[in-house]
Amino acid sequence: xxxxxxxxxxxxxxxxxxxxxxxxxxxxxxxxxxxxxxxxxxxxxxxxxxxxxxxxxxxxxxxxxxxxxxxxxxxxxxxxxxxxxxxxxxxxxxxxxxxxxxxxxxxxxxxxxxxxxxxxxxxxxxxxxxxxxxxxxxxxxxxxxxxxxxxxxxxxxxxxxxxxxxxxxxxxxxxxxxxxxxxxxxxxxxxxxxxxxxxxxxxxxxxxxxxxxxxxxxxxxxxxxxxxxxxxxxxxxxxxxxxxxxxxxxxxxxxxxxxxxxxxxxxxxxxxxxxxxxxxxxxxxxxxxxxxxxxxxxxxxxxxxxxxxxxxxxxxxxxxxxxxxxxxxxxxxxxxxxxxxx
Numbered sequence: 001x002x003x004x005x006x007x008x009x010x011x012x013x014x015x016x017x018x019x020x021x022x023x024x025x026x027x028x029x030x031x032x033x034x035x036x037x038x039x040x041x042x043x044x045x046x047x048x049x050x051x052x053x054x055x056x057x058x059x060x061x062x063x064x065x066x067x068x069x070x071x072x073x074x075x076x077x078x079x080x081x082x083x084x085x086x087x088x089x090x091x092x093x094x095x096x097x098x099x100x101x102x103x104x105x106x107x108x109x110x111x112x113x114x115x116x117x118x119x120x121x122x123x124x125x126x127x128x129x130x131x132x133x134x135x136x137x138x139x140x141x142x143x144x145x146x147x148x149x150x151x152x153x154x155x156x157x158x159x160x161x162x163x164x165x166x167x168x169x170x171x172x173x174x175x176x177x178x179x180x181x182x183x184x185x186x187x188x189x190x191x192x193x194x195x196x197x198x199x200x201x202x203x204x205x206x207x208x209x210x211x212x213x214x215x216x217x218x219x220x221x222x223x224x225x226x227x228x229x230x231x232x233x234x235x236x237x238x239x240x241x242x243x244x245x246x247x248x249x250x251x252x253x254x255x256x257x258x259x260x261x262x263x264x265x266x267x268x269x270x271x272x273x274x275x276x277x278x279x280x281x282x283x284x285x286x287x288x289x290x291x292x293x294x295x296x297x298x299x300x301x302x303x304x305x306x307x308x309x310x311x312x313x314x315x316x317x318x319x320x321x322x323x324x325x326x327x328x329x330x331x332x333x334x335x336x337x338x339x340x341x342x
Contacts, residue, residue: 031059032064032088032089033057033083033084033085033086033088034057036082036083036085037083039053039054039082040053040165041076041077041078041079042078043078043126046075046076047064047074047076048065050064050076051065054092057083063089064092067090068096076096076097077096077097077098078099078166079099079101080102080103080104080164081100081101083095101165103164104125104162104163104164105161106121106125107158108121108158109287110210110284111285112283112285113252114133114137114149114152114153115252116252117132117136117153117156118132124165125163125166125167126166132173134169135169135172135173136152136173138170138173145177148281151280151282153282154200154281154282155177155180156176156285157179157180157183157291158285158286159179159288163175188291188292191296192295195294195297197294200281201278202291202295203282204279204281204282205278206223206282206290206293207282207283207286207290208226208236208241208272209222209223209226209286209294210284210286211243211244212239212240212305212315213314214313215314216293218314220293220297222293222305223294223298224298224302225300225302225304225305226238233276235272235273235276236272237272240284241270242264242272242273243256243259244270244279244283245263245268245270245271246263248268301319303319303324304317304318304319304321305318305324306327306328307331308327308331309331316330
């Protein structure tokens with residue numbers, strides 16, 4: 001009886017030990033993450049912060065800290081991590097030790113000011129808008145690349161780019177500048193040269209075209225019209241440059257629904273009614289379609305354009321002033337009927 005009892009006790013201990021061992025194994029190597037998800041770890045995050053962040057999709061949050069301690073992980077590497085359903089705490093800790101984060105697809109378009117651009121990028125990277133804005137305006141960077149605070153917006157070509165979420169403000173700016181120079185490939189530079197424009201001038205004209213029409217199909221036509229005026233030595237007389245001049249004084253949030261005759265007398269280098277040629281810099285961030293619209297401008301004899309009342313959103317183009325005056329009269333009558341005064 002004594003031996004049987006001892007054997008029974010040993011068997012019970014082994015059984016209980018096996019259960020405990022299995023449970024312990026499961027907490028470390030068993031399935032812990034309950035769904036596919038993203039995990040963003042900030043540079044300032046501790047392991048306790050990580051534990052709180054995974055609490056909504058982990059079955060073993062307490063064991064996470066135990067595994068981290070066993071693997072000598074005192075601080076997680078920051079980044080954007082893709083967690084898969086069924087991932088164990090062991091795998092999670094290994095991931096946070098390696099820093100093997102997944103890049104994001106970052107995008108931006110038509111941000112008319114550096115402030116708006118910085119805010120848009122800060123929504124997608126760990127870097128905050130202030131650090132981004134400071135990097136855009138960095139005097140050494142601007143001086144080195146022959147840019148100013150007004151012209152630096154031109155290096156940001158709207159598109160989708162791959163970045164690590166932890167990319168610093170300076171590294172973001174520098175990579176975008178590399179992408180900008182890559183965008184200006186041999187073909188685009190040759191087309192700019194054929195137009196007798198620098199790439200900066202192409203972007204400046206494209207920014208006006210961008211503001212003049214939202215229709216991609218019209219952009220080569222509008223670009224061709226402005227190029228006709230430049231060749232003739234006429235002032236561009238582009239309303240978007242007047243609106244830009246107004247907002248420089250009134251603020252970017254000031255809404256201009258209609259350009260008035262008095263506005264054409266604004267004393268600004270961006271006033272293309274008073275000044276011939278292109279304005280000093282771009283007035284907005286042009287899309288690739290606007291840039292290529294200039295580089296592939298349509299050849300025609302149009303010198304005038306006016307918003308169309310027959311086809312809203314489009315323009316009525318004219319070769320002669322008398323033709324244009326008729327189009328303009330229709331448009332002004334329509335504006336008056338809509339009670340659009342400013």
